[in-house]
Amino acid sequence: MTATHELPTNVNQTSEGAQELTSAGVVAAGERLRELGAVLRLSENDALLAEREQVSDDETMIINMGPQHPSTHGVLRLMLELQGETVLRCKPIIGYLHTGMERTGEELTYLQGPTNVTRMDYAAPLFTELAFSLTVEKLLDIEVPERAIWIRMLMTEMNRISSHLLFMATNGMDLGAVSMMLYGWREREEALRFLQEVTGLRMNHNYIRPGGVAADLPDGWRDGVLRLLDMLPPRLAEYDTLMNQQPIWRERLQGVGAITAEECLALGVTGPMLRSTGYDWDLRRDMPYLAFDQIEFDVVVGSFGDCFDRYAIRLAEIHESMKIVRQCLENMPKGDYRIQDKKVTPPPRARIDESMEALIHHFKIFTEGFKVPEGEAYVAIESPRGELGCYIVSDGSSKPYRMHVRAPSFVNLQSLPHLMHGSLVADAVAIISSVDPILGEVDR
Amino acid sequence: MTDVDAQDGEADTPTEIAPETLFGTLLTRSHGQLVLHPTREEYAGLLATLQADGYHSIIDLCGVDYLTNFSRELPPGITPERFEVVVNLINHREHSRLRLRVQIPESDPVLPTAFGLYAGSEAMERETFDMFGIAFEGHPDLTRILMPEDWIGHPLRKDYDIGRIPVQFKGAPANR
Numbered sequence: 001m002t003a004t005h006e007l008p009t010n011v012n013q014t015s016e017g018a019q020e021l022t023s024a025g026v027v028a029a030g031e032r033l034r035e036l037g038a039v040l041r042l043s044e045n046d047a048l049l050a051e052r053e054q055v056s057d058d059e060t061m062i063i064n065m066g067p068q069h070p071s072t073h074g075v076l077r078l079m080l081e082l083q084g085e086t087v088l089r090c091k092p093i094i095g096y097l098h099t100g101m102e103r104t105g106e107e108l109t110y111l112q113g114p115t116n117v118t119r120m121d122y123a124a125p126l127f128t129e130l131a132f133s134l135t136v137e138k139l140l141d142i143e144v145p146e147r148a149i150w151i152r153m154l155m156t157e158m159n160r161i162s163s164h165l166l167f168m169a170t171n172g173m174d175l176g177a178v179s180m181m182l183y184g185w186r187e188r189e190e191a192l193r194f195l196q197e198v199t200g201l202r203m204n205h206n207y208i209r210p211g212g213v214a215a216d217l218p219d220g221w222r223d224g225v226l227r228l229l230d231m232l233p234p235r236l237a238e239y240d241t242l243m244n245q246q247p248i249w250r251e252r253l254q255g256v257g258a259i260t261a262e263e264c265l266a267l268g269v270t271g272p273m274l275r276s277t278g279y280d281w282d283l284r285r286d287m288p289y290l291a292f293d294q295i296e297f298d299v300v301v302g303s304f305g306d307c308f309d310r311y312a313i314r315l316a317e318i319h320e321s322m323k324i325v326r327q328c329l330e331n332m333p334k335g336d337y338r339i340q341d342k343k344v345t346p347p348p349r350a351r352i353d354e355s356m357e358a359l360i361h362h363f364k365i366f367t368e369g370f371k372v373p374e375g376e377a378y379v380a381i382e383s384p385r386g387e388l389g390c391y392i393v394s395d396g397s398s399k400p401y402r403m404h405v406r407a408p409s410f411v412n413l414q415s416l417p418h419l420m421h422g423s424l425v426a427d428a429v430a431i432i433s434s435v436d437p438i439l440g441e442v443d444r
Numbered sequence: 445m446t447d448v449d450a451q452d453g454e455a456d457t458p459t460e461i462a463p464e465t466l467f468g469t470l471l472t473r474s475h476g477q478l479v480l481h482p483t484r485e486e487y488a489g490l491l492a493t494l495q496a497d498g499y500h501s502i503i504d505l506c507g508v509d510y511l512t513n514f515s516r517e518l519p520p521g522i523t524p525e526r527f528e529v530v531v532n533l534i535n536h537r538e539h540s541r542l543r544l545r546v547q548i549p550e551s552d553p554v555l556p557t558a559f560g561l562y563a564g565s566e567a568m569e570r571e572t573f574d575m576f577g578i579a580f581e582g583h584p585d586l587t588r589i590l591m592p593e594d595w596i597g598h599p600l601r602k603d604y605d606i607g608r609i610p611v612q613f614k615g616a617p618a619n620r
Contacts, residue, residue, distance in 0.1 A: 095590040102575075103600055138475050265501045265536075268564025286539055374516070377475050378532055378543060380503070389504055391530065395513045406504040406532070414567050443590060 059083055067096045071174045071429040074439030078416070080428065087428055090420045092413055097443040105403035109369030110136050113400065115206045117390075120405060121441040122203055124163040126156050126195075127383040128405065128441075129208040131390040134289065134379040136210040139372050139394050142344065146291075147335040148212035153290050154225075154328035155198065155207065156381075157321045161232070162191035163384040164314045164321075167436050168239065171311055174433040175252050180242065187235055194224045211345050212338025225329050229322055236318060244312070253308035257419040257431035260305060267418070268411045271386025272313045273435065277305035283382035294331075297323050307434040314436075317384075343370050369398035378406075385409050385436055407444060409437040463519050467493050470519040479543045481522050487546050488556045494533055495561050499542060502562035504532040505569060507548075507576035511602040518547075526550040527578055531558070531565075548578055557583040575600035 066077040075096035081089040105116050117132045118125040130152060137144065169184025192202045198217055199205040207214050243249045259269075261277040274281060282299040284292040300316040302309030338345055346365045351358040374396040380389035386408030393402040412435050419431045464471040469490055470481040482490045508528045510516060518524055527548035534541050548555055557580040558565040569580040570589040577598040580586060588595060597604055 095588075095592070098590040100599060100606075103606060107606065141475070266563045268502050268562070268568075270503075281536055286536075375474055376530075377477065378504070378541075380541075387503060389532070391504065391506060391532075393508055395516075401513055402508045404504075404506040404508075404530075406506075410567060410571075411564060414564060 060088060065428070071432060073170065073432065073437055076413075076432070076437065076439055076442070078428070078432075080420075080425070082425065085424050085426075087420045087423055087425060090417045090428070092416050094410075094413065094439070094442050097439050099443070101444045102403055102405065106400055109398045110210055110372055110400065111365065111369050113403070114209050115204075117403075117405060118204045118206055119440065120407065120444055121383065121385070121388070121409070121438050123166050123438050124159050124384050125204050126159040126208055127381060127388055128390075129206065130156055131379060131381050131383075131388050131405070132392075132403075133208050133210045134381065135377050135390040135392045136372060138377040138379055139375055139392060140210070140344065141373075142211065142339055142341055144212050144339050145336045146333040148337050148339070149290050150328055150332050151213050151217060151337060152208055153292070153295075154325060154332070155195070155213075157324045157328065158191060158194055158225075158228075160321045160384045161228075161318050161325075162188050162195065164318050165191060167314050167384075168311075171433045171436075172243070174429050175249070177243065177249065180239070183235070183239065183242075187232065190228055190231060194221075194228055197221065197224050209338075211341065212336070216337040217332075222329060225325060229326060229329075232318070232322060236315065239315065244315075250308065252430060253311060253434075254306060255304070256307045256427045257423065257434060258304060258306040259415060259419055263418060264305075264415070267415050269386070269415050271383070271408055271412065272310055272317065273386065273412055273415070275300065276302035276309035276313050278303050283380060283387060287380075289379070289381055295324055295327050307430050310434040310436075314384075371396060371398050372400075380406070383408055385438065385441075386412060405441075405444060407441040409435075409439075409441045410444075413437050413442055463521070467497070470522060472517075472519050474543075477541065477543060479545055481519055481545055481547075483522075484546060484548070484555060487544070488558075490544070491531075491558055491561050494542065498535045498537050499533040500536065501534050502531065502558065502564045502568070503534050503541070504530070505558070505565050505572060506530050507572040507578055507600070509576060509600065509602045522547060527553055527576060529555055529572065529578060553578045554581055555579070556581045559583055574598065577601065 061082045063080050063082055064077060065080055066072040067075040072078070077093040077096065079091045079093060080087050101116055101120060105113060108116055113132055113136070114129040117128040120128045165184050165188040167184075169181045169188065172178070172180025172184060195205065196202050198221060199207040199214070259273070259277060261274070261279040263269075264274045264277055264279065270281075278301050280299060280301050283289070284297075285299055297320045300313050300320060302313050342361070346362050347355075347358040352362055372394045374394055376391070376393040378389055378391040380387050382388070387406065388408055389406035391402075391404040391406065392400045395401040416431065416435065419435070420428050423431065466478070466480060467490060469486060472479045472481065480490065506529070508530060509526065510524065510528060511526055514524050516524060525547040527550065529544075529546045529548055531544040531546070532541060533544070546555060553576070555578060557569060559569065559580075559582065566584070567589060569583055570586060572578050573580060573583075573586055574588045574590050575598055587593065591599065
């Protein structure tokens, strides 16, 4: 990769210094403020305490955790300043998986877009596709058919189940409950099997596209859903026995990495992390998209904002997602699975054999893509990790002028320094795990 | 409190002559979503007003490079500049969102930081700096976040070459 232009004009106004922890002498109270979020002012007493807390450089040790570390869920690197076993400061360093997907998105047509964005959050790929498609549909000002809406709900909730099961597995693994890892993986595989039946792929589906979904649900999809709905409850009850009722598990998690609702809001944290503090906010209920306003489900909130609440909320959300899936199963309307708008939808395969125009139309849509009117829009949905938004600027051509994805993991990761302050290194592993970052989405 | 319901997109009437304002800032609607257009000078003050009004959380902050698209629609009185910083705020109480679009000239790509009010803007501003070279005055740690620290250039700018890997087909000379 080459840069073609000289240094930007503002280079000397900014610090392009190394990505390092500043030396301990400079920080203290100021750094504490930063971790807490400057909006939450420290009282003078607390500031004094933070001042005193300061330790000289030779009592502390800076240690790099990651980027290659089994508990960092990919390639997250943490710089930890330790005093003995206690974490004084922490700085997450990201970018190891940065592949310029936002730039790639500008080079692909709107039809190719989902192929790109689906690779961001690889544990919940359907959600990024959905956010992208909803934004494009908003710019196009089109409404997809009822059936497509309900298929999208069914599929994303299935994906939420598989994503939370993956969390159960990795969270268990990070805390040494290896059997939990195997169980979580086993159940996730069942959920992925259903996604594969419908989309053809286990991950990176490219299934939800602007204008609807790629294909109708296959014959026998109801059996696949029912099998999963029957299978999961006893397995989840097993998790409950294995984890929630186990004193070691509870002691590893309860009271570890606590955060308050004010701190979450100041740091922009969303999703299960925000709900774990008792803050009742779920985009599916509070700013409904798709047909979530016609569905009955509960928003699960915690009360302490610690690692245990974050774990328990995700376990409970699997139950809620199953409720939604069951309602999708009962209410799935008949009809078309994609919009019949000649501008957006390619003609059906059978038409191509008999009509020259259909062939040309088909060719044009897949080579040039369709044009989207000038404008900009932001649409957000509730992904398993929090608010997932997509901001697209269109200049009237068939490619986005700018495509930005607001990744929940990227923002939630900002809370790590605050969560880790004063905790033990062993708890750091539990804390990273409970934030549930997907590094593909963090780095994009 | 002025009515800010993102759901009603009815006021798109072209008959209105006086430009609409909200919190003393020019307001436009984009597909029913509310967009404010503060100047750079108004930006910090507007954020403080909005936060006091219940927009407690910053959802998103990103940059856009309009190098090849200067003809975009903007309310009268706003001069299009090369860069734009787009900020999304959320009001949980009223279930509403606001988007701020700030014009940033190419000759002086600097904007005051939102960090003092919204601590969550820390990583987002670093990303915008990294990708577009827009500096945020007063940011506590303005370094690259996604690119390596010795990287030259800002990859999401429109005049930045995208990388290509030459494809060598067997027996054929490479075409670049």
